[in-house]
Amino acid sequence: MDLRQLSTPGAVVDLDRLERNAAWMANRAKDLGVSLRPHVKTHKCVEAANLQTGGLSRKITVSTLAEARAFATAGFDDITYAVPLSPDKIPACAQLQKQTRTFHVLLDQPETMVALEGYGAAHGLQFSVFLKVDCGLHRAGVDPASPEAVALAGRLHRSNQLDFRGILTHAGQSYRCRNRSEAAAVAAHERDVMVTFAATLRGEGLAVAEISIGSTPTITAADRLPGISEVRPGNYLFFDAFQTAIGSCSVDGVAFSVLTTVIGVYPDGRRLVVDAGALALSKDPGPTHVDPDCGFGVVVSERDCRPVSGLKVTSLAQEHGVMHSDGPLDPAWRPGTRFRILPNHSCLAAACFDTFSVVRGTELVDQWHPVRGW
């Protein structure tokens, strides 16, 4: 079956590019001397995670308990749930801990620690825990310069119910970078903050087995990561228009696209309307800090994914995508003409679909079904 036979809007995964991205990051981790624990939240597919882990079904990062359950069922046995735990989710984590060889949670709230400890004591369980650290994003995590951070690590370390695995951060501020050298600076900062904090903890007699960092921009750009034990990038497997804009990859590295059909041609307005709207691309605004007029993704040709010069997705309604051309419309663009769009943010666009059509070139070779919900 060929790409041409797929209905639109549709999610397309380019398997050649995916394999290239997977191998590239595996080698990169090896070169940097760190262990790779890829995040699966971008694709949420077992098949893709198998490529990321070299078929070992080990060491992944998840963003939801639904992902954790699905990947545990598929045999992945060393999983980090990388969103800070809240007390209500402890019973579900206990279940996952029984289902896997190792299930790591993270926290930064003393109150959550007390709840986890209490649950462990009541049920005779020991939980593997990372202390979540804020290295500058100011979203979640303890301030590594604060005495409270050291105190919480000490409590984790001393608890009978908790196995203090180490410290973990995500330098999400890398998404504010404009190029690879800025991302390299964030990577160095992320590394420095964590290695310094680990030294402080070790100086207090607290063992820190793991120092886990990661985001696709920082791991792509990092020069060296001495002292770091593992990295958790995820977006790199698909990449997207955002990552091309900040220099993490080139346009021909993007492995995920949304196939779409032209439903209206309006030459007077130099406008096309396509059937990929906000429910197929998400409303992620994209790299507006690099290009305020970036629109909603990069338009490429249906069959060979070559960028279509001068054509931009300018607005999205629920089921309408509006494109404008900076010159007169190409007369070849008619109702029924198809394009692919490299979305601004593949993690959010991929979540719009229940099925990914997996292609090599234009040949459909597989269909994958991502995990949904929580």
Place this chain on the structure above:
Amino acid sequence: MDLRQLSTPGAVVDLDRLERNAAWMANRAKDLGVSLRPHVKTHKCVEAANLQTGGLSRKITVSTLAEARAFATAGFDDITYAVPLSPDKIPACAQLQKQTRTFHVLLDQPETMVALEGYGAAHGLQFSVFLKVDCGLHRAGVDPASPEAVALAGRLHRSNQLDFRGILTHAGQSYRCRNRSEAAAVAAHERDVMVTFAATLRGEGLAVAEISIGSTPTITAADRLPGISEVRPGNYLFFDAFQTAIGSCSVDGVAFSVLTTVIGVYPDGRRLVVDAGALALSKDPGPTHVDPDCGFGVVVSERDCRPVSGLKVTSLAQEHGVMHSDGPLDPAWRPGTRFRILPNHSCLAAACFDTFSVVRGTELVDQWHPVRGW
């Protein structure tokens, strides 16, 4: 079962409010002397559409063929597919036409008309067609002042394979209004454009059985709609933070919310992190033209949906929602505290969920499963 037992993030439908909104719009259409063909794209649930149509299972508007198939299977027998048809979707529409008493499509492209006519001739089918009109949104539709618009209506009218039902528009520019009186002006314009265009067509001897208009802001605000035969609002059943900002409804009219749990409390930053991120709320930026700092929805209390003063959803990552308070954090906000968020755009937020928990007050009374995909 009570709201308290639901896991988060979760979609909650307030059935009392929903019923009130359904009855209110049904009465409004009656007062305006127009037929109501509600759009189901906001909720995509048969149960909700039954409330909108007074249990008659008739006359609905859909945004995808997947919705059309699901609602036709559930017995809805008069369906308008209100996204301009493209040639590749004709066979699916033919199937739907056989499955329903009446299935209306819309088009604005001569080329699509020719394809539809050709398919009809080859398969012995007649299609019910609306001419899509642009009344100022400049997304899709013919320019009603152009000779091409009259010519296309004439071709539709004369075709043996096509039953020209009338003209249809959507004044989506109403979403740029800042209040109800501005929306009333857009409604008057929408009505005037369509009635004038119908008169032109009738002057050319072309019968125009239906004049269909509609958006929630315009139908909510319209003074009178003489000459209009039907309206197609959809969002009104749920409403959302956007509609409250432009005056379509009050906060206690919003029937859809996202239940969320606090996972982190950061007093120094006057910040909370919750477990509803971009995959639970969508990244719709909301009514920024009314309030540039509107954030990502209105935070309300878990149990009685009262607005939580001074607390705003300031940013969204995939599974993290960040809230900031304009004063010191309330000490009652702890890990595990729950809120509801009235999302900026309920159509996009609802599409994030496979299940809606339907409540009366805080009691769970039903679970609904929206249609997904295309």
